[in-house]
Amino acid sequence: MEQLNPSDLKAILHSKRANIYYLEHARVMQKDGRVLYLTEAKNENQYWNIPIANTTVVMLGTGTSITQAAMRMLASAGVLVGFCGGGGTPLFMGCEIEWMTPQSEYRHTEYMQGWIQFWFDDQKRLEVARQFQLARIEFIRKVWDKDRDLKAGGFYLDDLDIQNALNGFEKKIPNLNKVGDLLLAEAATTKQLYKIAATHTGSKDFSRNPEQGDLANDFLNHGNYLAYGLAATTLWVLGIPHGFAVMHGKTRRGALVFDVADLIKDAVVLPYAFICAKEKMTEQEFRSQILQKFIEHKCLDWMFDQVKAQACRTHDVDGDA
Known part of the structure; x- marks a missing residue:
């Protein structure tokens, strides 16, 4: 499988990206060079792909976890990650979501x-x-x-x-x-x-x-x-x-x-x-x-x-x- 460079993942301008993901009761992980989230179905686990090059934000609600490898790939693609309460809002009203931003030293100053x-x-x-x-x-x-x-x-x-x-x-x-x-x-x-x-x-x-x-x-x-x-x-x-x-x-x-x-x-x-x-x-x-x-x-x-x-x-x- 062809490997993508971090620069390839940022090819879509952030101002043109289409996706925001809100996940709950799921596990986010990296597998075969892609970021996936795993949900538990009745008789089997199901994997769903997150197209990170076209994603702005991933919001992690109740019952979620994320691996270090997945965070590394999300950071490479310039995707912000936030932990939040159920339904995309904080557990305590009036408290903003704590955004985890990718570490990049090469943005415009x-x-x-x-x-x-x-x-x-x-x-x-x-x-x-x-x-x-x-x-x-x-x-x-x-x-x-x-x-x-x-x-x-x-x-x-x-x-x-x-x-x-x-x-x-x-x-x-x-x-x-x-x-x-x-x-x-x-x-x-x-x-x-x-x-x-x-x-x-x-x-x-x-x-x-x-x-x-x-x-x-x-x-x-x-x-x-x-x-x-x-x-x-x-x-x-x-x-x-x-x-x-x-x-x-x-x-x-x-x-x-x-x-x-x-x-x-x-x-x-x-x-x-x-x-x-x-x-x-x-x-x-x-x-x-x-x-x-x-x-x-x-x-x-x-x-x-x-x-x-x-x-x-x-x-x-x-x-x-």
Whole structure:
């Protein structure tokens, strides 16, 4: 069998990779130069291949284990690995997944250097936070305008309540002079979008509570952590440490992952959490739907574009993600 070099495994740009894996009750191992996961069927064990060259993140849920050889191959292909609780969310709510990132000394340093140039200046950091929120609104409009499944689920961009929520937030952003004020306005807008989504899908008395246990809240938790996986991948590839957040707080380790995930969460995860809950989908069906939409709307590309644009605001950077 032909052996692949680590450089061959990275041939697909991270911004174009298609797969995120969430596994539970499985053993991940290396066999014959491939990464496989083993599941126990009724009468036999079954092996399934993970195409690591086209994978961004592997999330290991309850009852999983992984071998050192498999981790070595995943690192060679630039795949991030995270241990998480059942359903792709942490065992303790509010605690981010601890991402294990491949050790690579050959990624671009320009993006990190560009990020650092503005990060220590409060006003410049606030401006980047504003730009992220404007990009978030732009992506909601872009996705909700063209997604036929969303329209079939009752989400129309030209509905007055949706227009009012997005336009109102957009007009406030330039006038908010503190990160705390921006966070409050962002939280109020997301709350409006929750209410709109609940109304449009007939979900009565919905309130956002990660520990509530109803389908909509569970799907929001699950989808958000899939988005965190994409965000962590984006930042790792560009070489920007997760602690250099622009909105979620300088004291919270990993907060930049949340900033970047917010670029796409409301556009994709939020509406589909409510639609899939209304249709009483299983967790696996919801996950498949979200991952399909991440690919359809090029969410990873959008994250790369926005982060690179902010890192390069003061200078040009060559190279591709």
